[in-house]
Amino acid sequence: MSHQPVFLSTSALSFAWPDGTGVLDDLTVSVGPGRTGLVGPNGSGKSTLLRLLAGELTPTGGAVRTAGEVGYLPQDLVLDTGRRVDEILGIDRKRAALHAIEAGDPAEEHFAAVGDDWDVEERARAVLDQLGLGSIGLDRTVGEVSGGESVLLRLAALLLARPDVLLLDEPTNNLDLYARSRLYETVEGWPGVLVVVSHDRELLERVDRIADLHEGGVSWYGGPWSAYREALAAEQEAAERTVRAAEADVRRQRRELSDARVRLARRRRYAQKSFENKVVPKVVANTRRSSAQVSAGKHRGLHEERLAEARERLEVAVEAVRDEDEIRVELPSTSVPPGRGVLLLRDVELRHGARVGGFEVRGPERIALVGRNGAGKTTLLRTVAGELEPARGEMEAQVPLRFLPQRLDLLDDALSVVENVARFAPAATGNAVRARLARFLFRGARADRPVGALSGGERFRATLAALLLAEPAPRLLLLDEPTNSLDMASVRKLTAALDAYEGALVVASHDLGFLESLGITRWLLLDDGLRPTTPEELREVLSTVE
Incomplete structure (x- = not known):
């Protein structure tokens, strides 16, 4: 240095x-x-x-x-x-x-x-x-x-x-x-x-x-x-108070402008009636009417100016309040009855040497797959997804499944977001594809951007949209480190969506807080075979030097 x-x-x-x-x-x-x-x-x-x-x-x-x-x-x-x-x-x-x-x-x-x-x-x-x-x-x-x-x-x-x-x-x-x-x-x-x-x-x-x-x-x-x-929460609370005060000011200025218009209308009607009934001489009536019109114009202009200023203050106040755009994940209806067979592995050994043995998923189970780096979690998910053949044993997927890889390499960098997503659902109309992409914050021209120009979080959203719009809809989701490229607002939204998902889940992740938020029903540690574990044991095992 x-x-x-x-x-x-x-x-x-x-x-x-x-x-x-x-x-x-x-x-x-x-x-x-x-x-x-x-x-x-x-x-x-x-x-x-x-x-x-x-x-x-x-x-x-x-x-x-x-x-x-x-x-x-x-x-x-x-x-x-x-x-x-x-x-x-x-x-x-x-x-x-x-x-x-x-x-x-x-x-x-x-x-x-x-x-x-x-x-x-x-x-x-x-x-x-x-x-x-x-x-x-x-x-x-x-x-x-x-x-x-x-x-x-x-x-x-x-x-x-x-x-x-x-x-x-x-x-x-x-x-x-x-x-x-x-x-x-x-x-x-x-x-x-x-x-x-x-x-x-x-x-x-x-x-x-x-x-x-x-x-x-x-x-x-x-x-x-x-x-x-x-600090941000305090700023936002103050900003929201400012917005409420500005909204009240706009409403007050609107009332005052409306009241002023009613009063001025009454004065004009009174002046007109006095003229028609000849209560005052014609010259005086004309002078009063002219004066009333000038006064009315000034009065109305003053209140309109105050209303415009109040609206401007409201716009400034609203801009200070953060309205973070979040993905709206709407998973398809993919319920799996309890006890229904979803996935079956028999005496499986992975291509890179890890022994899995027997592994069965039934009904809408939620399985967390955890282990040290290099244990074979990604290899196991790729094998289940059909991307790799096991070195030994048999694997049978009994329902439609989709795999979200951690490298997010499902999409073609040269194609636009909408073109990529359309590849996964060739029967869907262009409007249907764009409607789904809008829920993932790809609206208008954003959907036409090439995937190669997207940020990590944007690429994740595009990949997830492609999987969820794919046909047939998945009844088993395999997710490999799904939170890697997401901001915290999107992680919260993804968590809520997966919580509402009625199919089976197998999620590989090192983020125990995220896994615990999913309502995991079974925790499996991949370490010279699969064995049951708990979050408490994991924190001890994964933080121990080998």
């Missing part, structure tokens, strides 16, 4: 995708030392902002300034499965030179490659140990590690590089409880500038401040997530 002042800043930063879709506009923000949690609704531009700060995207306007070296961990991490661990860590050339020197080769280029870093292997193993990856050898390939381990492996590379600024985008996705605890320790001990985008409340409790990206601007809140929620 450098010893110069470290910071990140943007000046009038703007960014739009090649199709013209705007993401950020005239954003000016500065981040100094400490841990910052960057939060905001899906699609607000959090991941895009991190990519701009990391230099992976070029702004369409404005500028990004960084003082110090920047390290970036992307949300959708893809590593070449053929590369070795030491290559990912960036120490392969130094290791090769070190081994050559140890073998007796005194070539100058070997000493130049090593430099002063003679303990590079020891440092690498220490970092791997710190992240719970001590059992992974430096000569293994990425294809031999799990998705969660590959995230930690990339983080280990960043820790070895020791950048001044660390940018993390949803780093706890796919991590089990033990791996998450390791990452939490790393975040808490980070000495420089750290910005993390996450929906993980436990992680956000470990930051110094919250930066809330909302409607194109950033609001700052001191303290962790809980302090931010309290």
Whole structure:
């Protein structure tokens, strides 16, 4: 790390995708030392902002300034499965030179490659140990590690590089409880500038401040997530009070304008009657009528101006109240009678060696599938979904099922959202597809955006819409880490929808709070076979070092 002042800043930063879709506009923000949690609704531009700060995207306007070296961990991490661990860590050339020197080769280029870093292997193993990856050898390939381990492996590379600024985008996705605890320790001990985008409340409790990206601007809140929620709730309560007061003022101004119009109408009728009955001379009556019309115009204009001002104050007050758009998940009617066979596995062994044995699902069961990273949860779900053949045994799905993979790779990046969803339901009309997409916040032109330009949360919504509109409707849902890319409002909505679902569920997740909210009827731990467990036992087992 450098010893110069470290910071990140943007000046009038703007960014739009090649199709013209705007993401950020005239954003000016500065981040100094400490841990910052960057939060905001899906699609607000959090991941895009991190990519701009990391230099992976070029702004369409404005500028990004960084003082110090920047390290970036992307949300959708893809590593070449053929590369070795030491290559990912960036120490392969130094290791090769070190081994050559140890073998007796005194070539100058070997000493130049090593430099002063003679303990590079020891440092690498220490970092791997710190992240719970001590059992992974430096000569293994990425294809031999799990998705969660590959995230930690990339983080280990960043820790070895020791950048001044660390940018993390949803780093706890796919991590089990033990791996998450390791990452939490790393975040808490980070000495420089750290910005993390996450929906993980436990992680956000470990930051110094919250930066809330909302409607194109950033609001700052001191303290962790809980302090931010309290402050935001107080702000919203005050904003709602202001709205109520502004609404009352509008109603009062309307009444006063109406009353003024009634009074002025009466005065005009009185003046007209006096003229017709010749109560006063014609010249006087004309003067009074003219004066009354001028007075009426001024009076009416004054009240109309007051009403317009009251309405403007109301509009400003309403804008201060957040009305977060949430997905409206309406699952099809897919009830499964109690006792009805749904899924049957007989003496199954997975392709990667994990033994499952017998496994049966009946009726509207809700099964939580949990286990350490690399235990085979995703492989089991893919086998049940028919994407993989078991190495041994038989699998029989007795009802229509749908599988939501954690990598969200069901959709074609080159096609629009509406085109992708239509592929899953060829008999549905275009209007039916768009109506379903509107419930997932893809309205109008948003439904015509290419999937490749979507944020992680938007991609999740599009994938879920495609599965639920598919024919036939699913009576068994297989979900693999479904909350990974969702903001907290969407997680709440998804939880409510799954709670109302009458079919069978098998959910693989490391988020025990989310699983407990689903009314799970059976907890299964995949660890050298499937065995029953409980949330209490899981917290102990998954947080224990092997």
